[in-house]
Structures are given as C-alpha cells and as structure tokens.
Amino acid sequence: MNTDNASLVTIVMIEDDEGHARLIERNIRRAGVTNEIIPLVSGHAALEYLLGEDGSGGVHSKRALLILLDLNLPDMSGVDILQKIKTNPHIRRSPVVVLTTTDDEREIQRCYDLGANVYITKPVNYESFANAIRQLGLFVAVMQVPAAE
Amino acid sequence: MTAQSLGLNTFQSTMLLFAAGAVLLFMLVISSFKLSSETEAQAEKIAEQRIVRMAARKTKVGLLNAETGQRGFLLTGEDIYLEPYFRGIADAKKYLGDLMENAKDRADQDRIAVIAPIVEKKLAEMAQTISLAKSGQRDEAMRIIGSDAGLNYMGVLRDNLESITERADTAVGRGLEDLSTSANRLSITTAFGSLLLISFAGLAFYIVANNTGKLQAARDSLQTLTDELEDRVRSRTEALTEANDEIQRFAYIVSHDLRAPLVNIMGFTSELESASNRLAGYFARTASDVDEAAAASIATEDIPESVSFIRKSSVKMDGLIGAILKLSREGRRELKRERVQLDELVETALASLQHQIEEAGVTVDVEPSLPSVVSDRLALSQIVGNILDNAVKYLDPRRPGEIKITFVESGGRVKLRISDNGRGVAEQDLKRIFDLFRRAGKPDRPGEGIGLAHVRSLVRALGGDVTVESKLGEGTVFTVDLPKKMSGQSPVTKEQTA
Known part of the structure; x- marks a missing residue:
C-alpha cells in the first residue's frame, strides 16, 4: 500500500443531525480533503450500508473506509453500531472516529474498549470543533487505511 | 363494661378494682375486730353476772349453814355444830365481800346496801346466842331466837339474795342470747366478706387475664403493622x-x-x-x-x-x-468512604484561594484541631471550597474581610461553621440561594448560581445538611452538618431521596 491509498479512502459519516453533518463536511473540505463522503442519517441506514444487503459486510471487500460515528442516533445506540463494525470480519480494521457530544468518561472508555480508534467530543465552541475536524481532515490526507478483507 | 362508659382505660379500671378490694378487706377486718371485741365484752359481762350470782348464792348458803350450826349447837350444846357455824360465817363474809366488789347493777347495789347491815345484825344475834349458851344462859339464848328477830332478818336476807341471784340468772340468760347473736353476726360477716373477697379476686383475675389477652393481641397487631410499615x-x-x-x-x-x-x-x-x-x-x-x-x-x-x-x-x-x-x-458518582482530616481539608481549600485572600486582605481564623470524619474527600473539598469561595467573593468593600471556621461536635455529628462579615443575604433570598441558577443580591460578581446548589446536593449525598443564617450587610454563616461516619455503600442517588 502506498500513500495514494489515502485518496481512495471513502469517508462514511454516520450522523443524524443534518447541521452537524454539514459543519463536519465543510470543515473536512476546508482541510483540503476531497475524498468521497457518504452521509448516513440513521443507525439502520448505516448498518445497511456497512454490512450490505446480505448483512455480511462483504460488499466492502477491498475498499478502504474511514467511519465517522455519532453515538446519539435516534433509532439505535452508536455503541451497538461500533460493536457490529468491530466484530465484522470484513470491516473491523476500518478506523472508527467517534464524534459525539457525550464526554462521559465511562462512555469514552467503553468505546475504546470496543475498538474505537479516536474519540472526539463535539465542543459547543465552534472554533475547537472546526479545528478538530480540520486536523482530522489533515490526518485523513496522510493516513494509511487498510482495505477491508 | 361500666368502667369504659366512665371513660376509664383498662389499667385505670383494674387499679380501681384492686383499690375497691383493698377497701373491702380493710372494712371486713375492722368489722370483724369490732364484732369480736363486742363478743368478748358480752362474755365478760356474762362472767361478771355469774360471779355475782354465785357470790349471792354462796352468801345465802353461808348464812343458812351458820344458822343451822347455831341451832344445832343451841339444841345439843355439842361443839361439833360450831364448826359449820364458823365456816358458814366465814363463807358468808367472804362471799358478801365478793358480792359487794362485783355487783355493778344498780338494783343489786341497792339490795346489798339493804342486806349488809342486816347481815351484821344477824351475825351479831347468832354470836350473842352462842356466847349466852356457852356461858350457860341457854334459856336466854332460846328466848332471843324465839323473838323471831333472827327469823325476820333471815327472811329479808334470803329474799334479797334470791332476788339478786334471779336477776343475775336473767342477765346471764340474756347475755348468752346476745353472745350467740353476736357470734352469728361475726360468722355471717366473715362468710359474706370472704365470699365478696373471693369474687373480687375472681373478677380481678378475669380482668387481668382478659387484659393480658388484649395486650397480647394488641402487641401482635402492632407487630403486624410495624412489619407492614417497614415493607411500605x-x-x-x-x-x-x-x-x-x-x-x-x-x-x-x-x-x-x-x-x-x-x-x-x-x-x-x-x-x-x-x-x-x-x-x-x-x-x-x-x-x-x-x-x-x-x-x-x-x-x-x-x-x-x-x-x-x-x-x-x-x-x-x-x-x-x-x-x-x-x-x-x-x-451518579459513587462516593468513596475514607478518613478525612478536616483541618487539612480546610487548609488545602484556603491554599487554593490564597491569591484572592491576599488580594482582598482577608483575615482567616480557623479553630485549631478540627476533627476528622469518615466521608467522601472530593465531595467535602468541593463543599468547603465553594462556601469559602463565596465568602471571599462576596465581601463587603466597606470593611476588611474576616472569615472564621469553627466546629461543634455532638452525638456522632460534626457541625462545621463557616462565617464571614461580608455583604450578607437578604432574608427573602435565604431560601433561593441553594436553588440552581438562582443568585442573591446585586449581580456584580461573575457566577452562574451553581455553587451552592452543588454544595447542597453534595452535603445531602454525604448524609448531612447545610443551612444558612445571614443578615444583610453584616455577614453570613453557613453550617454544614455532617455525620462523623458516613453510612456505608450509599450511592449518592440513594441518599438524595432522603
């Protein structure tokens, strides 16, 4: 794998709040990241996309995914989605960035235990938020994401 | 039961019953005593009458014996008749003395007064005839006897003595009747009293047994209620x-x-x-x-x-x-029980406010040797820190600030008092200051109205209470009342319901 691989990374954004999704996208773009961003607004839509119609996750075989995950979804807990991602043989190596308003320590710990790679608290202070996203964007530009098996 | 209609409770009615029993027993003893002493008096009277009767009879017999002896001697001149004569005289004298001594009846006494001189005369007459006979003047003695004076004397004496005897007989008869009546009355009283006492004892036993049963039932139902209450x-x-x-x-x-x-x-x-x-x-x-x-x-x-x-x-x-x-x-935080030295805790809290304290020129006076408690250290330091922070924050600019920290220990609790001479809180605001987002006084200091709400919820979580006293413009005293030992395994959420 080479650094060109970064440009092939597909960013899967699981976020029910349209405003948050838009702000995240804007800031990622501002960081100069042009990768495809797939917005998903519910837990069910997210699982359908990630695991495919057959539910095996094989649909993403050989693809590189970066998953942005909000924990507060209307139809299911983001933690459950995280667990499904990290126990699926095809997509479990995809990095997951948890983005949420919760800064509860136990929840953060739980996410890391389940295999989350980065945990970002959405600060109300927009500057910090924008910074965090932009840095994530910069990070995406150089990161090595393994393709799903 | 009538006791209940009188508004007496079981205890009172039982006591009343016992008191009535005691009074009854007392009365029974008194009347028995009275009746038996009456009986005794009657028996004594009967004995007296008997003595009188016997004395009268024996006096008569003595006189008759003496007279018989006299006549025998005069007729025969034999000394052998003098023996009954002298014995008769001695008896008559002796029993007349007894009679005089014992006769209490008025009529008896009158009769004795009549016979006493006649007895003397009769004795004198007999003595005269005996001595005449001894000196050989037997005819003269016979003449005296023949004069009938002695016969008359004897008749009066016999009549009177027999009257006394008869009267005494009647009195004895009457006395015996009275005695038997009294004895009957005594045994009836005793029997009746005993019956009454036995019924009282029975009634008392019934009441006590009944009450004990009721008490047991009440205790059982109380126990049931207590159990139910505990469950509830x-x-x-x-x-x-x-x-x-x-x-x-x-x-x-x-x-x-x-x-x-x-x-x-x-x-x-x-x-x-x-x-x-x-x-x-x-x-x-x-x-x-x-x-x-x-x-x-x-x-x-x-x-x-x-x-x-x-x-x-x-x-x-x-x-x-x-x-x-x-x-x-x-x-939601789990509290951790540990021994916390309050003086160290206060010292740390003051150290973190050192800058503000020096800037405002506040004098802080901490009572030496504050006690230690078993509680949650973090919560305690937030409580003390918040109150001290407020004390420093709301000083009165017109006078140098003074903060005093004292304590009172009593009955397993410690009261920590933090007082200041700051601007104080108006009376109408005292209740609000512990509410979330509520503040008192001029909003000229930064703050969100969180500190004291936080303090109160923490203190309650530790099983304590916080109160405030204040006078506007004079100062404020916060009292944190804490258990010396926080009860174990009590998460905050459970304590807060209290």
Whole structure:
C-alpha cells in the first residue's frame, strides 16, 4: 500500500443531525480533503450500508473506509453500531472516529474498549470543533487505511 | 363494661378494682375486730353476772349453814355444830365481800346496801346466842331466837339474795342470747366478706387475664403493622430511588440532547460570521454608491451585532447545560468512604484561594484541631471550597474581610461553621440561594448560581445538611452538618431521596 491509498479512502459519516453533518463536511473540505463522503442519517441506514444487503459486510471487500460515528442516533445506540463494525470480519480494521457530544468518561472508555480508534467530543465552541475536524481532515490526507478483507 | 362508659382505660379500671378490694378487706377486718371485741365484752359481762350470782348464792348458803350450826349447837350444846357455824360465817363474809366488789347493777347495789347491815345484825344475834349458851344462859339464848328477830332478818336476807341471784340468772340468760347473736353476726360477716373477697379476686383475675389477652393481641397487631410499615417504607424507598435515578437520567439526557442543537447554533453562527466578514471585506473594497454603503453597514454592523448576541446567549446556555450535566454527574458518582482530616481539608481549600485572600486582605481564623470524619474527600473539598469561595467573593468593600471556621461536635455529628462579615443575604433570598441558577443580591460578581446548589446536593449525598443564617450587610454563616461516619455503600442517588 502506498500513500495514494489515502485518496481512495471513502469517508462514511454516520450522523443524524443534518447541521452537524454539514459543519463536519465543510470543515473536512476546508482541510483540503476531497475524498468521497457518504452521509448516513440513521443507525439502520448505516448498518445497511456497512454490512450490505446480505448483512455480511462483504460488499466492502477491498475498499478502504474511514467511519465517522455519532453515538446519539435516534433509532439505535452508536455503541451497538461500533460493536457490529468491530466484530465484522470484513470491516473491523476500518478506523472508527467517534464524534459525539457525550464526554462521559465511562462512555469514552467503553468505546475504546470496543475498538474505537479516536474519540472526539463535539465542543459547543465552534472554533475547537472546526479545528478538530480540520486536523482530522489533515490526518485523513496522510493516513494509511487498510482495505477491508 | 361500666368502667369504659366512665371513660376509664383498662389499667385505670383494674387499679380501681384492686383499690375497691383493698377497701373491702380493710372494712371486713375492722368489722370483724369490732364484732369480736363486742363478743368478748358480752362474755365478760356474762362472767361478771355469774360471779355475782354465785357470790349471792354462796352468801345465802353461808348464812343458812351458820344458822343451822347455831341451832344445832343451841339444841345439843355439842361443839361439833360450831364448826359449820364458823365456816358458814366465814363463807358468808367472804362471799358478801365478793358480792359487794362485783355487783355493778344498780338494783343489786341497792339490795346489798339493804342486806349488809342486816347481815351484821344477824351475825351479831347468832354470836350473842352462842356466847349466852356457852356461858350457860341457854334459856336466854332460846328466848332471843324465839323473838323471831333472827327469823325476820333471815327472811329479808334470803329474799334479797334470791332476788339478786334471779336477776343475775336473767342477765346471764340474756347475755348468752346476745353472745350467740353476736357470734352469728361475726360468722355471717366473715362468710359474706370472704365470699365478696373471693369474687373480687375472681373478677380481678378475669380482668387481668382478659387484659393480658388484649395486650397480647394488641402487641401482635402492632407487630403486624410495624412489619407492614417497614415493607411500605422499603417499597417507597425503592420507588423514590427509582424516581430519583430517572430524574438523574433525565437531566443527563436532556443536557446532552440540548447540546446537539447548540453545536449547530454555535457552528452556523460562526459560519455566518465568517461569511459576513467576507461580505464586509468585499463591500470595503467595492462600495461606491449609497445603496451599497447601506448594504455594507448591514454586513459590518447589523449582522456582527446579531451574531454576537446569538453567540453570547449560546455560551450562556452552554454554561447552564454544563452545570446541569455536572450536577447530574456528581449525583451518579459513587462516593468513596475514607478518613478525612478536616483541618487539612480546610487548609488545602484556603491554599487554593490564597491569591484572592491576599488580594482582598482577608483575615482567616480557623479553630485549631478540627476533627476528622469518615466521608467522601472530593465531595467535602468541593463543599468547603465553594462556601469559602463565596465568602471571599462576596465581601463587603466597606470593611476588611474576616472569615472564621469553627466546629461543634455532638452525638456522632460534626457541625462545621463557616462565617464571614461580608455583604450578607437578604432574608427573602435565604431560601433561593441553594436553588440552581438562582443568585442573591446585586449581580456584580461573575457566577452562574451553581455553587451552592452543588454544595447542597453534595452535603445531602454525604448524609448531612447545610443551612444558612445571614443578615444583610453584616455577614453570613453557613453550617454544614455532617455525620462523623458516613453510612456505608450509599450511592449518592440513594441518599438524595432522603
């Protein structure tokens, strides 16, 4: 794998709040990241996309995914989605960035235990938020994401 | 029962019954005593009458014997008849003396008064005839006897003595009748009293047994009630704990969910701001006519002003949500029991305020050797820290600040008093100051009205209470009342229901 691989990374954004999704996208773009961003607004839509119609996750075989995950979804807990991602043989190596308003320590710990790679608290202070996203964007530009098996 | 209709309780009626029994027994003893002493008196009287009767009879017999002896001697001249004569005289004298001594009856006494001189005369007559006979003047003696004087004397004596005997006989008969009546009365009284006593004892036994039974039943039902009450308290406590947990979760969820839209408001406000900045930059470069200048003023003044209000309000709202979140999180935190030296804790709290204390020139006076408690260290330091912070924050600028920390120890509790001479709290505000987001006095100091709400919820979590006394313009005293040993395994949520 080479650094060109970064440009092939597909960013899967699981976020029910349209405003948050838009702000995240804007800031990622501002960081100069042009990768495809797939917005998903519910837990069910997210699982359908990630695991495919057959539910095996094989649909993403050989693809590189970066998953942005909000924990507060209307139809299911983001933690459950995280667990499904990290126990699926095809997509479990995809990095997951948890983005949420919760800064509860136990929840953060739980996410890391389940295999989350980065945990970002959405600060109300927009500057910090924008910074965090932009840095994530910069990070995406150089990161090595393994393709799903 | 009549006792109940009189409004007496069981105990009172039982006591009344016992008292009545005691009175009855007393009366029975008294009347028995009286009756038996009456009987005794009657028996004594009978004995007296018998003595009188016997004395009268024996006096008569003595006189008759003496007379018989006299006559025998006079007829035969033999000395052998003098023996009964002298014995008769001795008897008559002796028994007459007894009679005089014992006769108490008025009529007897009258009769004795009559016979006593006649006895003397009779004796004198007999003695005269005996001595005449001895000196050989037997005829003269016979003449005296023949004169009938002695016969008359004897008749009077016999009549009177027999009357006394008869009267005494009658008296004895009557006395015996009375005695038997009294004895009957005594045995009837005793029997009746005994019967009454036995029934009282039976009644008392019945009442005591009955009451004991009732008492046992009452105790049983009390026990049942207590058990039920305990069950009810337990289930209520569970319900309250559940409700409290739900409130905690509610506060947590609400504050989280409120944050999500706030992120948008803040984010898009910033986007709007940067957009209007760019617009303002554009107008600054290109504005040439009046219309464009007006548009420029919108971009440079109106939009930024609105944006700044939105931002300020959002920041404030975030602060409030953060406070709720903090309180709900404190409520969910597990408390850790450990020994905490209060003087060390106060010292640390003061050290973290050192800068403000020196700047304001506050004198702090801590009572030496504050006790130690078993409690949650973090919660305690937040409680003391918040109260001290307030004391330093709300000083009265007209006088140098003084803060005093004292304590009172009593009955397993420690009262920590933190007093200041600051600006004080008005009476109508005293209740509000522990409420969330409520503040008192002039809002000239920064703050959100969280500190004391936090203090109260923490103190309650530790099983204690916090109270405030204050006079506006004079100072404030906060009293933190803590158990010396916090009860074990009590998560905050459970304690807060109390």
